[in-house]
């Protein structure tokens with residue numbers, strides 16, 4: 001079992017070696033943006049800042065090789081190979097239940113189609 005630390009919102013979730021990062025986050029009671037869960041839409045894209053993952057099946061149209069080199073991955077396909085630290089982007093729209101109350105999201109969705117840059121920023125058209 002590995003630990004995933006979510007930045008900048010804080011908090012950790014446990015992730016088994018056979019489950020995807022997205023499945024672990026959802027199982028932990030958090031809510032993030034996702035779509036097809038098949039590696040084809042890119043909605044679940046997140047950025048790894050430390051740790052090792054196996055990318056799994058990803059469409060090259062939604063996750064470029066250049067993005068992979070910068071740490072971006074599709075959470076619906078990726079599996080942890082170590083403890084991870086993940087940078088959530090504005091499009092992740094993170095929410096988590098805490099004691100029956102939903103925390104106020106630190107972000108709101110602005111764009112779904114974006115280019116992810118190595119410094120963690122994004123550009124949308």
Ligand code: FES
Nearest residue numbers: 035036037042076
């Ligand atoms: S939800 Fe569509 S690529 Fe992950």
